[in-house]
Amino acid sequence: MHIFEGFLPSPWWQAWFVFSIPVILYGMYRLNKLVNERREVVPLLAVAGAFIFVLSSLKLPSVTGSSSHPTGTGMAAILFGPAITAVLGLIVLLYQSLFLAHGGITTLGANVASMGIIGPLVAYLFYRAASRSGMNFYLNVFLATAIANWVTYVFTSLQLALAFPAPEGGILASFLAFGAVFATTQVPLAIMEGALTALIMKYVIQIKSDVLVDLKVLSIDKATKLREAMQ
Amino acid sequence: MKLEYIVAIVVILFAAQFFYGVASNPDSEFGGADGEAEDVIAEINPDYEPWFGGIGFEPPGGETESLLFALQAAFGAVVIGYTIGYYKGKGEKNK
Missing domain, CATH: 1.20.5 (Single alpha-helices involved in coiled-coils or other helix-helix interfaces)
Structure with missing residues (x-):
């Protein structure tokens, strides 16, 4: 999802800031409210943020012969929703663009949109819908985060295609060209991320299942059943 | 398991x-x-x-870059390990 510094021409880089800034502001408001009302979620928030830090620092090799990042944002999205996740994603993206020359300040709006907003939104919606349909919790977490990771990169392809339509074939041809780079490379990474997220969620249930019930991630019945299954 | x-x-x-x-x-x-x-x-x-050129710090080479990526990962791993360990320990004490 890292679009490099200076690689989005006007008006696209401004447009993605316009898209992202309201979500970030809403996320900060939600974050503030959550922390003030439920102090007990702070450690979980720290774990979700730290998970994004760890996963997005890993550049994993893929079968296509190139490397790419997991995003780590799926877990935060399932726990806290996409708006708060956007704020956490922003912190990581700022760090990487300021100290690692990875991503950039002018492309920050676009990168927050893909990794911080669209991917997490998909994870959140998928998780909630599948949860209601009664899918196994770990399978649900796996699928939600794997799909979110993949969608993040498909969305990046779309962002690049909009800014760089091909002279022949236009936006669609460009989208397919960028998609060919990202979409296949990302499949093994998405599966890896989904599996890791499911595992860490298991430990979260082990130590803090009450908070998951508070956050409406799990119903009391389901949390009890999952805990019993661990005994 | x-x-x-x-x-x-x-x-x-x-x-x-x-x-x-x-x-x-x-x-x-x-x-x-x-x-x-x-x-x-x-x-x-x-x-x-x-x-637009980068206004942030640009690592002079692959070594520094890998250092900063490793620091990022280490920081995250410490927070995860500390928090999960803390609650696990607390939970066991209360049993």
Whole structure:
């Protein structure tokens, strides 16, 4: 999802800031409210943020012969929703663009949109819908985060295609060209991320299942059943 | 324990796809996919020049870059380990 510094021409880089800034502001408001009302979620928030830090620092090799990042944002999205996740994603993206020359300040709006907003939104919606349909919790977490990771990169392809339509074939041809780079490379990474997220969620249930019930991630019945299954 | 086994199998499969990738792309250095996207941009629009240079710190080379990535990962891992360990310990004490 890292679009490099200076690689989005006007008006696209401004447009993605316009898209992202309201979500970030809403996320900060939600974050503030959550922390003030439920102090007990702070450690979980720290774990979700730290998970994004760890996963997005890993550049994993893929079968296509190139490397790419997991995003780590799926877990935060399932726990806290996409708006708060956007704020956490922003912190990581700022760090990487300021100290690692990875991503950039002018492309920050676009990168927050893909990794911080669209991917997490998909994870959140998928998780909630599948949860209601009664899918196994770990399978649900796996699928939600794997799909979110993949969608993040498909969305990046779309962002690049909009800014760089091909002279022949236009936006669609460009989208397919960028998609060919990202979409296949990302499949093994998405599966890896989904599996890791499911595992860490298991430990979260082990130590803090009450908070998951508070956050409406799990119903009391389901949390009890999952805990019993661990005994 | 079951989930741990499944994740271990996924990790093994991940390693397998990597080795398959190495075998089928013998000349590849597994560079970043974002760099490849840059090449696609160059193909679509050969005249495009990035209009803004980095204002942040740019690591002088791969060594410093890997240091900063490792610091990022280490920081995150410490927070996760500390928090989960803290609550696990607390939970066991209260039993």
